[in-house]
Amino acid sequence: MLDFKSWRSDAQASLVVSLVALPLCLGIALASGAPLSSGIVAGIIGGIVVGLFSGSSISVSGPAAGLTVIVLNSLTILGSFEAFLVALVLSGILQIIMGLIKAGTIGNYFPQSVIKGMLAAIGLILILKQLPHAFGYDADFMGDTAFSEQGGLNTFTRLLATFEWLHPGALFVAVTSFVVILMWDKKAKNKTGFFKILPSALVAIIVSIIINEVFKKFFPAFIITETHLVQLPMGGGLTSGRLAPNWAFISEPKLWITAVTLAMVGSLESLLSVEAADKIDETGSVTSKNRELLAQGVGNTISGFLGGLPITAVIVRTSVNASAGAATNLSAFLHGIWLLVFVLLIPNLLNLIPLATLAAVLILVGYKLTKPELYKSIKKKGMDQFIPFIITILAILFTDLLMGILLGIVVGFIFVIKSSVTKAIVVVQEGNDYLIRFHKDVSFLQKSRLLSIFDSIPEGTNVFIDGSRGVYVDADIEEAVEDYMKRCANKKINVTLKKSSLSLSSLFQEITNG
Numbered sequence: 001m002l003d004f005k006s007w008r009s010d011a012q013a014s015l016v017v018s019l020v021a022l023p024l025c026l027g028i029a030l031a032s033g034a035p036l037s038s039g040i041v042a043g044i045i046g047g048i049v050v051g052l053f054s055g056s057s058i059s060v061s062g063p064a065a066g067l068t069v070i071v072l073n074s075l076t077i078l079g080s081f082e083a084f085l086v087a088l089v090l091s092g093i094l095q096i097i098m099g100l101i102k103a104g105t106i107g108n109y110f111p112q113s114v115i116k117g118m119l120a121a122i123g124l125i126l127i128l129k130q131l132p133h134a135f136g137y138d139a140d141f142m143g144d145t146a147f148s149e150q151g152g153l154n155t156f157t158r159l160l161a162t163f164e165w166l167h168p169g170a171l172f173v174a175v176t177s178f179v180v181i182l183m184w185d186k187k188a189k190n191k192t193g194f195f196k197i198l199p200s201a202l203v204a205i206i207v208s209i210i211i212n213e214v215f216k217k218f219f220p221a222f223i224i225t226e227t228h229l230v231q232l233p234m235g236g237g238l239t240s241g242r243l244a245p246n247w248a249f250i251s252e253p254k255l256w257i258t259a260v261t262l263a264m265v266g267s268l269e270s271l272l273s274v275e276a277a278d279k280i281d282e283t284g285s286v287t288s289k290n291r292e293l294l295a296q297g298v299g300n301t302i303s304g305f306l307g308g309l310p311i312t313a314v315i316v317r318t319s320v321n322a323s324a325g326a327a328t329n330l331s332a333f334l335h336g337i338w339l340l341v342f343v344l345l346i347p348n349l350l351n352l353i354p355l356a357t358l359a360a361v362l363i364l365v366g367y368k369l370t371k372p373e374l375y376k377s378i379k380k381k382g383m384d385q386f387i388p389f390i391i392t393i394l395a396i397l398f399t400d401l402l403m404g405i406l407l408g409i410v411v412g413f414i415f416v417i418k419s420s421v422t423k424a425i426v427v428v429q430e431g432n433d434y435l436i437r438f439h440k441d442v443s444f445l446q447k448s449r450l451l452s453i454f455d456s457i458p459e460g461t462n463v464f465i466d467g468s469r470g471v472y473v474d475a476d477i478e479e480a481v482e483d484y485m486k487r488c489a490n491k492k493i494n495v496t497l498k499k500s501s502l503s504l505s506s507l508f509q510e511i512t513n514g
Contacts, residue, residue: 002052002328002329002330003057003330004328004330005327005328006328006330009325009326009327010326010330010331010334011330011334012197012198012202013324013326013331014321014330014334014337014338015199015334015335015338016199016201016202016320016321016324017060017317017320017324017326017332017335018335018336018338018339018342019202019350019353020201020320021043021047021060021062021317021339022043022230022232022342022343022350023230023355023358024062024065024143024316025062025063025339026039026040026141026230026231026232027039027141027142027144028063028064028068029042029309030141031065031072031141032063032067032068032071032072032075032309033072033076034071034075034081034309035307037243037307038308038309039063039308039309040339040343041303041306041308042062042063042309042311043062043063043336044308044339045299045302045303045311045336046060046062046063046299046303046314046336047060047061047332047334047337047338048333048336048337048340049298049336050295050296050299050311050332051329051331051333051336052295052333053291053295053298053299054274054291054292054295054296054313054332055288055291055292055295055329056281056285056287056292056329057283057285057328057329058318058321058322058326058327058329058332059273059274059277059287059318059329059332060313060314060317060320060331061270061296061299061311061312061313061314061317062311062312062314062317063308063311064269064310064311064312064314065143065145065314065401066145066265066269066312066400066401067265067269067309067310067312068144068146069400070261070262071309071310074087074258074261077254078254080249081243081307082243082244082245082246082249083245083246083252083255085246085304085305085307086245086247086250086255086259086304087255087304088259088300088303088304088310089300089305090250090255090256090259090263091258091259091260091262091263091300091304091310092263092296092297092298092300092301092302092303093297093301094259094260095267095293095294095296095297096294097297098267098293099292099295100294102290103267104267104271104288104291104292104293105289106271107272107275108289110272110275110409111388111408111412111415111416113378113386113388113389113412113415114389114405114408114412115272115275115276115279116279116374116378116389117389117390117391117392117393117396117408118272118276118315118392118396118401118405118408119276119279119280119369120369120370120375120389121393121401122145122316122319122366122370122396123319123365123367123368123369123371124366124370124393124397125145125155125396126319126362126366127367128156128159129144129145129155130142130360130363131162131359131363132159132161132162133355133356133358133359134359134360135162135165135166135167135174135356136166136168136169136170136171136224136228137158137161137162137165137166138228138355139151139153139165140158142358142359142362143316145316145396145400146399146400147397147398147399147400167224167228169215169219169221169222170228170355170356171356172211172222173208173211173224173354174356174359174360176204176207176208177205177207177208177356177361178360178363178364180200180203180204181200181201181203181204181360182364184203185200201324204360205353205357208353208357209352209353209354212354213352224354224356226351228355229351229353229354229355230353230358232347243307244305244307245304262300262310266296266300266310266311267293268402269401269402270292270296270313271289271292271293272405273313273314273315273318274287274289274292274313276318277313277315277322280318280369282322283327292313296311296312296313319366320362320365323364323365323368384415384418388411388412388415391407391408392404392405392411392412395407395408396408417445423439424446425437425438425449425450426439427453432460432461433462434457434463434464435464435466436453436463436464436465437466438466438467438469438477438508439469441470441471441472442470442473442477443472443474444474444476444477446474446477447476447477447480450477450480454480457493459491460493461493462493462494462496463488463493463494463495463496464496464498465481465496465498466498467497467498467503467507468498468499468500468502468508470503470505470508471502471504472504472505473503473504473505473508478506478507481497
């Protein structure tokens with residue numbers, strides 16, 4: 001259900017998100033080798049349908065840059081977009097099933113250092129990827145998050161090449177947009193009325209259009225041509241004949257492989273994005289992961305039927321939504337309505353928007369996600385949090401969003417395991433007395449450390465092994481303790497076990513009468 005309690009701020013935020021989402025939808029469709037209309041359709045459905053069913057307050061769904069390679073390869077393998085749409089419908093149904101069997105709970109096990117690293121990495125990527133657009137170098141599509149780009153360039157080499165393609169008009173518009181947004185937001189904090197009603201990003205877009213019109217009349221060298229503007233097909237391409245699934249391909253095994261791939265990858269990206277959305281949601285709400293999978297499944301099923309691209313929760317649009325002041329799911333829903341209205345009624349007006357202005361909006365959003373204060377706060381929590389955080393950032397920067405996150409999760413879990421190994425067994429020494437204490441659960445992962453502790457204890461000492469706090473003690477640990485006790489007879493080491501009636505371990509369970 002939609003929440004109207006903050007309808008004014010949600011309406012303002014939705015307008016900003018829709019304007020930013022428009023070129024992202026077009027760019028992702030272009031990069032995927034799909035019809036441009038498919039990107040618009042996915043953006044509309046991601047807003048209206050997923051926004052309606054999702055339980056997230058600020059998450060925004062639509063076509064995702066992280067799936068462009070999968071879509072492009074799938075189109076080559078399947079041979080037609082109509083066959084791909086069948087796979088998309090099936091993937092949506094699979095996501096619905098996953099939501100019903102509560103597979104979304106896997107999202108609760110993502111390390112928080114990785115989620116925060118993903119947000120910081122997205123912030124850096126927005127800055128690095130949008131700077132060329134701010135300078136007027138628009139060779140790469142807006143919304144791209146991958147390190148490698150077309151033409152043999154990457155994120156950093158394209159940034160260096162930007163200076164060779166500098167467009168003075170685009171740069172002037174980008175700088176002006178920065179100034180307008182920052183000053184408008186400053187005024188909006190202290191005043192009411194006019195400054196509160198209009199979002200700063202919308203004001204910057206209006207100003208940039210006016211500036212380019214002035215260029216056309218008085219400064220021809222600064223004119224921002226259509227290659228540097230939003231390029232929406234007339235009618236958004238929605239009126240040129242709807243693409244539909246061709247069900248004749250449904251028996252093809254490769255189509256089902258595509259469907260499963262889309263469902264798995266899309267679900268993972270959505271779960272990660274909504275987890276990240278909860279981190280930046282100032283209302284403090286927690287999204288139901290199972291409900292999110294259901295919402296994404298319904299959205300992808302409908303998108304497939306209507307000729308759209310795969311849909312996921314998208315952290316870039318979500319970040320813009322949060323930055324613009326969204327408070328409830330009404331914003332995501334309205335952004336889909338705005339997209340539909342815009343592409344049908346005013347495509348000519350939208351095609352006047354300079355990409356440099358939208359780049360300025362995204363750069364400022366990126367900075368909010370990767371502020372220096374974030375790095376300092378994570379470092380204060382210790383290296384077991386900071387290292388996975390940094391590795392996640394670097395992995396995403398130098399690969400792509402999904403591969404980087406997966407690597408970050410692996411590293412994060414390694415540190416989780418390392419932490420559990422270290423904290424599960426505590427050793428205290430006082431003279432010739434050694435206390436080895438088990439805390440709560442001691443699994444086979446702690447066996448190596450326990451054996452190292454045993455080997456370090458010299459002869460002629462007293463060893464107290466306190467298992468009273470070890471609710472669960474793995475059989476491998478029990479066997480290691482028993483073997484050690486047998487060896488200690490020859491080493492003149494006296495071993496005493498401390499047991500508890502609460503322990504589930506046969507070795508450390510104290511039997512009480514009555």
